[in-house]
Amino acid sequence: MKQQTQALEDVLQAFYQSDSPDPVLVESILYSIEAGGKRLRPLILLDLLQGFGLKIEEGHLKVAAALEMIHTGSLIHDDLPAMDDDDYRRGQLTNHKKYGEAAAILAGDSLFLDAFALLAQAQLPAPKVVKLINLLSLASGTYGMVGGQSLDIRSEGQAITLVQLEQIHHHKTGRLLHFPFVAAGILADVDEQTAEDLDQLGQLLGLAFQVRDDILDETASFEELGKTPKKDVAAQKATYPAFYGLDAAKTLLGDLLAQIDRLLQKLEEQGFDAQIMKERIEGLAIGN
Template structure:
């Protein structure tokens, strides 16, 4: 994992080494993209490729890095006063607190667009690049993360059904976590059955991650989260603990993780080496 992270960080840093007409914009971008974080989305993609026996190349890492750029841009925008209005992210001041709101908006905009420039630089078959570009765009925009964020903002203070809550989570958080599983199917040129299994696994993981995030918002400290806790409750957001209670939310998470474990086992029957992925998934479990 350390080697994967080192190459990922190098690719991200290298993209912004070319002279820019606005160095201050680049400084703002690097402030957020180099702020740490678990890098779970890009690492999931690399885990999947390695698990199926594919030798990781710089081109694969560019796909993973493009995903991380989209994710980081979304965090910058999520933290803005008009959105979640947070002062800290990954243990440091949020981008708009450090550089101002306008600069933060532009840094997020750049990351959303730069991701596709980096993806286009990957020396991969043209058919794969087209499929990956479409998948990442759909996961990020109106039909994915941004659409889910819009639903989330409009749901504040409302009583939602479980179906409505799940629709928000599937898009706002789930789609970017789902992308590594779609991308792996493309890069590995897997059969339809394997792709469908990866698709279902990715959807379950995306939902599990958000349920976990909901739980941690009401149980973890600032030091553990790297951001302000209890923000969802204060904003009257629809979350799993708010609708089901904390203990049932824990049960839902445990059930999802069990389903994910079974799906990884099914992939192992098709030749996938799942030990690393299982270990990463187990890290999402929350003690009582």
């Protein structure tokens, strides 16, 4: 895992080593990229590829790094005053607090666009690259993360239905967590049934991660989160604890993780090495 993480960091750093018309822009981008984080999304992709028996190549790392660029850009924009208005991310000042609001907007813009340049450079079969570019774009923009963020903002302080809550988080959080599973199926040339199982796994994990994030916002400390806790409550955001209650949200998370585990067992029966993925899923559990 450490080797994968370092290889991923190397790809991200290498992309920004070329001369830029504005070195300060690159500095602000790297400030957020280097802030740490679990690199959950790209590492899931690499774990899946290894589980299918693929040797990780530079092309795979570029796909994973492109996904992390999109995620990091979204965090920069999430923290802006017009969005979640937070001063800290991953334990350090947010990008706009360090470099100013305009610079942070541009850093996020760059990461959204640079991701597709990096992905297009991946030394992989061209048809697969085209599929991945399309998939990542749809997961990120109007029909994915950005669409979900828009719904999330407009739902603040509103009474919404469970269907609406699920729609918000399916797009806002779920689509970028769903991407590694579908991308792995494309890269590993899996059969139709396995592709369907991966699709379901991705959807379940996306939902589980959002439920967990909502729970931690209410229960974890600044030191544990690396950002201001209870922001969702203060903003009257639509969350699973707000809808179900905290205990029921924890039960829902446990049920989702159990469903994911059963699907991983099914893939194991078809030859997939699920050990690393199972360890990742166990790490998402929250005690009562």
